[in-house]
Amino acid sequence: MASTACFVIVSKNDIPIYEAEVGSAPKKEDLSYHHQFILHAALDVVQDLAWTTNAMFLKSVDRFNDLVVSVYIFLNPLYLPGSRITSSHFDTKVRALARKYL
Numbered sequence: 001m002a003s004t005a006c007f008v009i010v011s012k013n014d015i016p017i018y019e020a021e022v023g024s025a026p027k028k029e030d031l032s033y034h035h036q037f038i039l040h041a042a043l044d045v046v047q048d049l050a051w052t053t054n055a056m057f058l059k060s061v062d063r064f065n066d067l068v069v070s071v072y073i074f075l076n077p078l079y080l081p082g083s084r085i086t087s088s089h090f091d092t093k094v095r096a097l098a099r100k101y102l
Contacts, residue, residue, distance in 0.1 A: 005102050006035040007094055009074075009085060014043050018085035022098035038062070042069040 004023030011017050021035065042062035049058050050073055062069040 005098060006039065007098065008035075008039050010039075010043065011079075011081065014040070017079075017083065018090075018094075020091060020094050020098075022095050023102060035067075038064045038067055038069060042071070046071050046073075 004021060007018075007020045007022065008016050009018040016036075016039075041064075045061045046058065049061060056073050058071040058073065060068050061071050
Protein backbone atom coordinates (compact mmCIF):
# COMPACT_ATOMS: atom_id res chain seq x y z
CA MET A 1 0.00 0.00 0.00
CA ALA A 2 1.38 3.41 -0.98
CA SER A 3 1.62 5.94 1.81
CA THR A 4 3.15 9.32 2.42
CA ALA A 5 4.22 11.30 5.45
CA CYS A 6 4.99 14.95 5.83
CA PHE A 7 7.71 15.91 8.30
CA VAL A 8 7.84 19.59 9.25
CA ILE A 9 9.84 21.55 11.80
CA VAL A 10 8.12 24.78 12.77
CA SER A 11 9.71 27.74 14.56
CA LYS A 12 8.14 29.32 17.63
CA ASN A 13 6.63 31.94 15.29
CA ASP A 14 4.75 29.22 13.36
CA ILE A 15 7.07 29.47 10.37
CA PRO A 16 8.17 26.20 8.73
CA ILE A 17 11.95 25.95 8.86
CA TYR A 18 12.22 22.44 7.42
CA GLU A 19 9.79 20.38 5.31
CA ALA A 20 10.06 16.92 3.80
CA GLU A 21 7.45 14.68 2.22
CA VAL A 22 8.49 11.06 2.36
CA GLY A 23 6.89 7.81 1.38
CA SER A 24 6.02 5.57 -1.51
CA ALA A 25 2.90 7.36 -2.78
CA PRO A 26 3.25 9.38 -5.99
CA LYS A 27 3.88 13.05 -5.22
CA LYS A 28 1.19 15.54 -6.15
CA GLU A 29 1.66 19.30 -5.94
CA ASP A 30 -1.76 19.94 -4.38
CA LEU A 31 -1.07 17.28 -1.73
CA SER A 32 1.78 19.34 -0.25
CA TYR A 33 -0.58 22.32 0.15
CA HIS A 34 -3.09 19.96 1.73
CA HIS A 35 -0.47 18.83 4.27
CA GLN A 36 0.53 22.43 5.02
CA PHE A 37 -3.09 23.37 5.69
CA ILE A 38 -3.57 20.45 8.10
CA LEU A 39 -0.30 21.11 9.91
CA HIS A 40 -0.98 24.82 10.35
CA ALA A 41 -4.47 24.09 11.62
CA ALA A 42 -2.97 21.74 14.22
CA LEU A 43 -0.56 24.40 15.51
CA ASP A 44 -3.33 26.02 17.59
CA VAL A 45 -3.94 22.71 19.34
CA VAL A 46 -0.20 22.23 19.87
CA GLN A 47 0.20 25.68 21.41
CA ASP A 48 -2.61 24.96 23.88
CA LEU A 49 -1.29 21.50 24.78
CA ALA A 50 2.32 22.64 25.17
CA TRP A 51 1.37 24.68 28.24
CA THR A 52 -0.62 21.89 29.91
CA THR A 53 1.86 19.00 29.78
CA ASN A 54 5.52 18.28 30.44
CA ALA A 55 5.60 15.64 27.69
CA MET A 56 7.81 16.27 24.68
CA PHE A 57 5.80 13.88 22.48
CA LEU A 58 2.18 14.85 21.91
CA LYS A 59 0.92 11.63 20.36
CA SER A 60 -2.11 12.55 18.25
CA VAL A 61 -3.06 16.21 18.41
CA ASP A 62 -5.29 16.42 15.34
CA ARG A 63 -6.90 14.27 12.65
CA PHE A 64 -8.18 15.03 9.18
CA ASN A 65 -9.76 12.15 7.27
CA ASP A 66 -7.10 9.40 7.37
CA LEU A 67 -4.25 11.77 8.30
CA VAL A 68 -2.96 12.07 11.87
CA VAL A 69 -0.80 14.89 13.24
CA SER A 70 1.72 13.83 15.90
CA VAL A 71 4.11 16.32 17.47
CA TYR A 72 7.46 16.44 19.23
CA ILE A 73 8.26 19.70 21.02
CA PHE A 74 12.03 20.33 20.75
CA LEU A 75 13.86 23.16 22.47
CA ASN A 76 17.06 23.45 20.45
CA PRO A 77 19.68 25.81 21.94
CA LEU A 78 21.71 25.68 18.71
CA TYR A 79 18.92 27.01 16.48
CA LEU A 80 19.30 30.54 15.16
CA PRO A 81 15.85 32.22 15.18
CA GLY A 82 14.57 32.98 11.71
CA SER A 83 16.90 30.59 9.87
CA ARG A 84 15.82 27.60 7.82
CA ILE A 85 17.37 24.15 8.13
CA THR A 86 19.21 23.68 4.83
CA SER A 87 21.66 20.91 5.71
CA SER A 88 21.66 18.20 3.05
CA HIS A 89 23.07 15.79 5.65
CA PHE A 90 20.07 16.44 7.94
CA ASP A 91 17.65 15.98 5.01
CA THR A 92 19.29 12.69 4.03
CA LYS A 93 19.07 11.40 7.61
CA VAL A 94 15.38 12.38 7.93
CA ARG A 95 14.50 10.62 4.69
CA ALA A 96 16.51 7.49 5.64
CA LEU A 97 14.78 7.27 9.03
CA ALA A 98 11.39 7.75 7.40
CA ARG A 99 12.05 4.90 4.96
CA LYS A 100 13.16 2.70 7.85
CA TYR A 101 10.32 3.40 10.28
CA LEU A 102 7.32 4.40 8.17
